[in-house]
Amino acid sequence: INEIVLSEEKERFAKSEGGYFPIAQYCSGLHYLLSNTDNSSGVILLGDAVHCFPPDIGQGVNSALEDVFILNQALDKTNDIISDALPLFESLRSPDMKPLIRLAQTAFPWQYNQDILGKRLWSINFFIRLLLSKILPFIFTPPAFMLIQNHKLSYRQIWGMAQRTTIYIYVLGIVMILGIMALFLDNFQYF
Numbered sequence: 001i002n003e004i005v006l007s008e009e010k011e012r013f014a015k016s017e018g019g020y021f022p023i024a025q026y027c028s029g030l031h032y033l034l035s036n037t038d039n040s041s042g043v044i045l046l047g048d049a050v051h052c053f054p055p056d057i058g059q060g061v062n063s064a065l066e067d068v069f070i071l072n073q074a075l076d077k078t079n080d081i082i083s084d085a086l087p088l089f090e091s092l093r094s095p096d097m098k099p100l101i102r103l104a105q106t107a108f109p110w111q112y113n114q115d116i117l118g119k120r121l122w123s124i125n126f127f128i129r130l131l132l133s134k135i136l137p138f139i140f141t142p143p144a145f146m147l148i149q150n151h152k153l154s155y156r157q158i159w160g161m162a163q164r165t166t167i168y169i170y171v172l173g174i175v176m177i178l179g180i181m182a183l184f185l186d187n188f189q190y191f
Helices: 007-015 060-077 082-106 116-135 155-189
Strands: 031-033 042-044
Touching (some): 031 082, 042 082, 116 155
């Protein structure tokens, strides 16, 4: 390494504070057709150019490969006609972009340097979802981080399942609070 890297560069690297992860974000426009006579040229965005986020959920390469897979499907369905394939790709892929980014922000959000309370609340949420999904799997789904590992589910499906479970947890919490209040009021009547 000493032959390849200058000592000044090694010193600069050692003093560096490191890099920063990007803010999780996505691009809503995935293609652009070049205006020529036969519409056979265009630009398509894939991978980090469309959706970038920190590596916490481990989906960077997976989502990029899924982009390529869906682009290939669009090309097959349109007999490689670029002017038809690129809009088709965008219509097939766009619905997963926002859910993918929301999952990156919430499924395992360690890149946000949460304070100790935020980390503990996230852990409690994770284990409540896990426990409820074991006890009542027909109502509650496992935490999103676990659902992401199922390649048969789209990001949109995973996000929808996570959101439904959130609603069910709120309803369960309200029912429990009302039940406790009813017991308290019932016991209060006897005083």
